Amino acid sequence: MTRRTVIAVSSCLLGTPCRYDGGSKPVEWVQALADECVLLPICPEMLAGMGVPRPPIEHHRRHGSWRVETPTGEDKMRHLAAASQKILHWCTSVGAAGALLKERSPSCGVNTIHADGALVKGRGVTANRLVRAGIPSFSEEQREQFLSWLGARTATSEPKEQPND
Ligand code: SF4
Numbered sequence: 001m002t003r004r005t006v007i008a009v010s011s012c013l014l015g016t017p018c019r020y021d022g023g024s025k026p027v028e029w030v031q032a033l034a035d036e037c038v039l040l041p042i043c044p045e046m047l048a049g050m051g052v053p054r055p056p057i058e059h060h061r062r063h064g065s066w067r068v069e070t071p072t073g074e075d076k077m078r079h080l081a082a083a084s085q086k087i088l089h090w091c092t093s094v095g096a097a098g099a100l101l102k103e104r105s106p107s108c109g110v111n112t113i114h115a116d117g118a119l120v121k122g123r124g125v126t127a128n129r130l131v132r133a134g135i136p137s138f139s140e141e142q143r144e145q146f147l148s149w150l151g152a153r154t155a156t157s158e159p160k161e162q163p164n165d
Pocket of ligand 1: 010011012013018019020042043044045046102105107108
């Protein structure tokens, strides 16, 4: 029996109302992946105990190091780093092959995040943890790249037909 590929997915992309404002960001093609993959829903900010609703957070560079601050200046970096480490542990425990994460989030953004009031190139705290651990990570805006990666992975992991089959 072929083992289905496990993919960690930002929970809000699957329709879970876990965003700071109580909303979600469901994406149809991401939800449809459940037909062929095992999806591992993750929400770093919920895991960090920030609750719903919660103040929005954003990266700020202060005295040479990055903080992830609420509008009142409370730094959530330590909580998010701990949550990201737990998520990495879950991913390695279940053998997650990759991650599909919400772009522009301070936790999940893969290519862009908001920092110091602007949209900049960069990774959210959890995306950065997963990428640095070698887990291929894509955003919901990288549909083609993700599907191409998944297809190539599936092709190489499928058992080869034997001559006498
Ligand atoms: S982007 Fe990430 S942290 Fe934000 S709500 Fe979605 S899953 Fe949670």
